[in-house]
Amino acid sequence: MQNRSGMSANIRFALVGMLSLVLILLDSHFDLFKDLRYHIESYLTPVYYIADAPVSLANDANERFRSYQEIADENRLLKYQLSEIRVELLRYDSVIHDNEVLRRLNNSPIKESFRRMGAEVMRVDTNPFSLTVMINRGAKDGVYEGQPVINEQGIVGQIISVANSTSRVLLISDQNHSIPVVVMRNGIRAIATGTGIVNELSIVNMPRNVDIQVGDLLISSGLGGIFPSGYPVARVTNFDRREGLQFAEIKAQPLATLDRLKYMLLLWLPDSDQETIEEIRAVSENSDSVPQNVKEKTIQKSIPTQNDKSLVTGGSGNNKESVGDSNDH
Amino acid sequence: MTIKSTGSFLLIWMSIFVALVLSIMKLPAGIGDYLPNYACLVVLVWVVAIPSRVNVMTGWITGLCMDFLLGTTLGIHALAFSFMVWMICTQFESIKYYSLPELSIVVGTVIFVGQFVLFWGEHLFGVVTVDYNIFWSALSGAVCWPFIYVFLISLYHLISPKIEDE
Numbered sequence: 011m012q013n014r015s016g017m018s019a020n021i022r023f024a025l026v027g028m029l030s031l032v033l034i035l036l037d038s039h040f041d042l043f044k045d046l047r048y049h050i051e052s053y054l055t056p057v058y059y060i061a062d063a064p065v066s067l068a069n070d071a072n073e074r075f076r077s078y079q080e081i082a083d084e085n086r087l088l089k090y091q092l093s094e095i096r097v098e099l100l101r102y103d104s105v106i107h108d109n110e111v112l113r114r115l116n117n118s119p120i121k122e123s124f125r126r127m128g129a130e131v132m133r134v135d136t137n138p139f140s141l142t143v144m145i146n147r148g149a150k151d152g153v154y155e156g157q158p159v160i161n162e163q164g165i166v167g168q169i170i171s172v173a174n175s176t177s178r179v180l181l182i183s184d185q186n187h188s189i190p191v192v193v194m195r196n197g198i199r200a201i202a203t204g205t206g207i208v209n210e211l212s213i214v215n216m217p218r219n220v221d222i223q224v225g226d227l228l229i230s231s232g233l234g235g236i237f238p239s240g241y242p243v244a245r246v247t248n249f250d251r252r253e254g255l256q257f258a259e260i261k262a263q264p265l266a267t268l269d270r271l272k273y274m275l276l277l278w279l280p281d282s283d284q285e286t287i288e289e290i291r292a293v294s295e296n297s298d299s300v301p302q303n304v305k306e307k308t309i310q311k312s313i314p315t316q317n318d319k320s321l322v323t324g325g326s327g328n329n330k331e332s333v334g335d336s337n338d339h
Numbered sequence: 340m341t342i343k344s345t346g347s348f349l350l351i352w353m354s355i356f357v358a359l360v361l362s363i364m365k366l367p368a369g370i371g372d373y374l375p376n377y378a379c380l381v382v383l384v385w386v387v388a389i390p391s392r393v394n395v396m397t398g399w400i401t402g403l404c405m406d407f408l409l410g411t412t413l414g415i416h417a418l419a420f421s422f423m424v425w426m427i428c429t430q431f432e433s434i435k436y437y438s439l440p441e442l443s444i445v446v447g448t449v450i451f452v453g454q455f456v457l458f459w460g461e462h463l464f465g466v467v468t469v470d471y472n473i474f475w476s477a478l479s480g481a482v483c484w485p486f487i488y489v490f491l492i493s494l495y496h497l498i499s500p501k502i503e504d505e
Binding site for chain 2: 018019020022023026027029030031032033034036037038043047050051054057058060061062064065133134135136137138139142144171178
């Protein structure tokens with residue numbers, strides 16, 4: 011009896027081991043189980059909610075027992091912050107308007123704002139070997155794979171798998187994630203790769219004499235076509251240009267606190283591929299030989315009608331003023 | 340007989356289900372890394388207690404469920420879990436006669452080795468780093484295991500008192 015069961019355990023393990031190796035291969039290289047995974051994860055949603063329940067119930071209870079005074083204080087603080095942000099926004103509106111006018115002058119496409127949707131992180135454990143979190147939005151909200159996710163601090167990551175009402179976000183500091191960035195100070199392009207440590211990115215393949223300093227802000231460049239350009243990503247924390255290193259070792263810290271995520275925003279890029287390609291084209295045209303071209307064009311445009319020219323110059327003058335104003339404030 | 344075996348069948352799968360839910364529960368920062376994998380502990384309890392009912396297949400199915408729940412590549416947890424069950428089944432001939440502390444040491448070791456299988460599977464197609472959490476979760480697993488064992492076995496005897504006699 012003992013012997014037979016031992017034998018069958020061996021055979022069973024051989025079978026099952028082969029089966030799992032085949033599964034691993036098929037899943038990782040051929041992506042065969044996407045639909046299956048979608049359906050099963052959709053059916054499993056209640057399980058996720060059950061797992062999420064104790065902590066969220068505890069949080070609710072906590073909320074309920076807070077004193078009136080605390081809540082009133084917090085309310086006051088929030089109102090104050092809201093009014094501050096509103097004031098910032100007043101300036102932002104005019105800056106956006108200026109930007110639009112300038113871009114029109116430059117013949118660059120105007121950046122639209124994106125459709126957004128808030129999402130909440132579910133307190134559910136995920137793959138221990140990668141930095142992912144699960145959120146409570148899925149295919150029924152229009153979430154798609156490769157969708158950028160941000161929060162109020164900066165870029166968080168991108169969607170890697172979608173189920174009906176949940177989806178998983180790969181954080182930018184995962185080892186298998188990279189994001190194209192631009193150094194805000196001087197426009198140097200770089201690639202920030204995750205290290206697997208939750209609050210560390212590394213800037214790879216930069217020569218040792220590159221002009222990057224500790225404290226530089228890295229913003230997304232939008233070149234990959236996944237993330238929109240201009241969102242803050244990380245701040246450089248460490249720059250090592252020792253002799254003997256082939257490349258500089260640059261570390262950066264993501265601006266979003268990736269280990270304490272709670273709420274985030276999903277972005278829908280409008281026709282993302284085309285726009286970035288157009289943008290790249292526009293930028294490269296501008297940076298090479300075309301400034302004169304553009305000038306000629308504007309001159310040609312402005313010459314025929316006197317009105318037009320005055321409009322253009324008047325507009326730009328106004329813009330300068332308003333920009334100056336906002337800087338003064 | 341059939342009612343009893345259905346009862347124990349239900350008990351086994353219910354306990355595995357509860358353990359699966361528990362193991363995807365996220366606990367406040369940092370503690371989660373040091374906690375054992377409950378699903379794996381429960382499967383190992385059943386394998387030690389009733390090897391005639393729970394075998395490599397059970398471990399494999401539990402691992403596959405784990406893969407779906409965690410969103411890992413399909414088959415990684417399944418491979419690791421079935422490997423652990425296989426080790427218990429074949430490598431320890433007289434495990435029935437071990438005392439509880441001995442059992443928990445064996446289980447801790449098996450979990451530790453199983454974690455390396457998990458790591459190796461993940462390493463096949465991605466960059467991953469091993470950290471000391473592997474060791475800690477194996478240790479906490481060895482500490483928790485006897486309690487889970489005693490609890491589940493007493494439940495099992497409540498449901499089917501005579502089946503263990505053989």
